[in-house]
Amino acid sequence: MDDLQKENQELRLRLEEAEDTLRALRSGEVDALVSDGPRGPQVFILQGSEAESNRLRGEILDSVSDAVIAVDQERRLIYLNAAAEQQYGVKAREVLGRHASEIIDSRWATPEEELEYQRSITETGRWRGRNMHIKRDGTLIHVESTVSLIYAPDGTNAGRLGVIRDITERKAAEEALRENQARLQLTLESARIGDWDLDLKADRSHRSLLHDQLFGYREPVTQWGFRHFLHHVHPDDREEVKARFRQAVENAQGWQVECRIIWPNGALRWINIHGTIFRDDQGEPSRMLGVIFDVSARRQAEETMRENEALFSTIIDQAPGGVYVINDRFRIMRVNPLARPVFAAAEPVIDRDFGEVMRILWGPDVGRQQTETFWHTLETGETSIPPRFTKLRFDTGEVESYDWSIRRITLPNGRNGVVCYFTNVTEQQKLEDALRASEQRATEIIQSISDGFITYDTEWCITYVSAKGAEMLSPLGMTAETLLGMNQWEAFPHSIGGPVEENYRRAMRDRVPVQFEVFYDPLQSWFELRAYPSSSGLSVYFLDITERKYAEKALAEQAVALLEADRSKDEFLAMLAHELRNPLAPMRNATEILRSDEAPPADRQQAQDMMARQIGNMSRMIDDLLDVSRITRGK
Incomplete structure (x- = not known):
């Protein structure tokens, strides 16, 4: 696209130069013209009455790479340069003086364009635009032309001069480019991908409508730049997004980030952005072109997958029996705790080939049979509930019995796998063998x-x-x-x-x-x-558990009664301690009287009687306390 724009620019410059040259020649504004021709630079003098004829000299216009054709008022050909001869497949000497329609049949895309051409020539004396020419051999070409009126020395209209460029290839390239752009736009819209072009210096961007819609806007946003984008980024992701963008700009490298954004209505979405840096003429990063697409569905699917994986692991780990899972590569991917001891001799068992594990545990022959059974279920999806498996283990030399079944399942990653549910029924099998009826034995176990x-x-x-x-x-x-x-x-x-x-x-x-x-x-x-x-x-x-419940209730009631008794005991002991302390004060007074040599005999006798009474009271209370102790101890 850049090459096409460059080519268009060069064409416009050349047409403008040709216009300026022809305008100057027509108006007589120059006296001489220097032209690069096949024989090198030449100087042409344009003087007096010869200026009109000089204006049409082939030697001057032969240096112009575009076709130059002049016609008089009756549209008879009066000049063709070398480029016009080559472009239309004619010789000037053969067609000069003949009507222009003999070598050119002009066609217009619409009648309005032809009317615009006539209006512009009539009102301004010049026209510039695009139309189509059909050459004498029937070939249709697309052309870009500048047509101007030619004036005689007396100022009257002498005819028309056209500078014509064949843009058929460019037109095809433009059509191809438009088709590619339309195809690209259709692809982007079908894939729900928005595109953007960010001016890094001005922080302004051009975006597709889908880009803005991916940010929650129904209509295009007037102003948009990196700062506007950052405003929509979730606060928890903002610093990382800024850091990656800064690194991309500083190192002039690609920018890719996946982050959360918040829509104007508060909705949370996940987006993925890819950007490419373009440098200016000084080598500085000036633009970033990129695409954006919504990955919320994928993120949700990933989250669902993680949840499914967690649920899957929980179900496997909490299963009441042994469970292990084989993935689509026929490797063991999950073993629950109840199944782990069975695989002890093959550890580490996770991501190990299932056939190899079976050979370690059960030997080559049985291991091969087991492997074939699992392969069949994985390939066909048929559930297998084989008879009870009773074999001599290759690793331990002991006979073990298992009830087991295998089913094909869809793993959390969406692929197929096989799950095996098994129960070690070795002991049960021994009992069943003793009773000679496995089904009856299982029933008896349940009934018992x-x-x-x-x-x-x-x-x-x-x-x-x-x-x-x-x-x-x-x-x-x-x-x-x-x-x-x-x-x-x-x-x-x-x-x-x-x-x-x-x-x-x-x-x-x-x-x-x-x-x-x-x-x-x-x-x-x-x-x-x-x-x-x-x-x-x-x-x-x-x-x-009715009896147990009543027993629990009785125990609870007994516990309450014991607590109440313990509380009463505490109150009794507190009261007893108080009663035991009461006699101490009188007895202490009596002791002081007895110690005194000066106390009268009557007082001493009274003190002794009082001590005897108090000791008697204390003795009775201590006897009561001993009786309570014997009762609580069951004596």
Whole structure:
């Protein structure tokens, strides 16, 4: 685009020079003309009555690279320079005196342009503009022309002189440029990318409308520069944006930044900006051209991905059994705490090839079989719930049994992976082997636990009730057979709207285990419930804790009574201490009397009697205190 602008500028300068030359020649304002021709510089004298003929001399205008054509009043050709001969494919000697239409057929883009040409020639004596010429061979060319009237010595109109440049190639380049610009603009608009051109010295910019719209403005903003942009940047991002911009300008390097902006209505958006520095003639940074696009959706997606990753990790880590995940590169990406001990011999296991890990744990043959099973699920998406896995471990030499299943899942990054849920059932398998019926053994284990057990499918229909659970619910007139297939909320309507519904639904919705206590009115009993979600529904253990609750209540009441007794004891001891102190003062007085040699015998006798009484009182109180102590100690 810069080359095209430069070419246009050169053309305008040359046309202006030609105009000035022709104007001077026509008006007789010069006496001589120096022209660079094929034979070097030549001087032409323009004198008196010969000035008109000199004005049309081919030797003078041959140095002009643009086509120069002169016609008389009847539009007969009276002059063509060498450039005109080449441009229109004719020889001057063959066409001079003939009508101009024989070599040029002028065409106009619109009738209005032709009318403007006639008006300008009539009113001003000159016209400058663009139109089209069809040459004798039928070729259409685009031209840029300057047409002026020629005047005879007596001042009458003698014809017209045209300086004509073929701009067909430039026109095509301009059309291509416009198409490219339109295509670029369409691309930018389709991609919602705004463009801008910032004058670094004046801090003013030219922007597309989309640029301003990305800052929350419906219409173009009158004034915009870096300071205006910075005003919209979130305060927490502003210093970093300024620092990067300053560094880009000082080092004349590209500027790229991603930051938050605040719209006029207060909305928060994320944008990404790319800018390129351009220098002036002195080599100083003068302009920055760039693009801007809204990345709020990507940022939101990234945030959602992070949240999904956190949730994904939480679910994996808090799963009630062993869980590990394999990514699309067939490497282990996640192992929860319950599964970690299984992989001890293959540590560090994260990002390790899954096939290699299986060979370490189970040996080459079993490891290969496991690897093929996981590959099949990853490639086809088929869920695999194989039979119980009981094999001799290659690393420890012990037989272990696992219940497991694998499913293809979508990882937080959007790619496919495989998740394996497993439970180490080695001990259970040993019991099942002893009883020779694994399914019956599992049922017996469930039936043997003190908790009631009930399961639901994803539609809240009851799929299983243990014998203990049926026994607990029998006061409601229900049996295991009558409960199977019933909806939870129809079977237990009193649970709707309370802690049971709240916790059950949270467990199913969030896929997290829950544990809580609740008082169930129809049974007038307290229950402790533990609910575990799965892909097939919800499993609930429930235990009657009514006796425990009453015991806790009794203990609490006993604790209150003990506190009250302790308080009474403290009051009794305080009173006793007071009573014990009361005799001390009389006894102290009596002691002083007895010590005195001058005390009369009657006073001494009275003092001794008083001490005896007080000692008796104190002895009784101490006996009472000992009795209380023996009572509190259970003696």
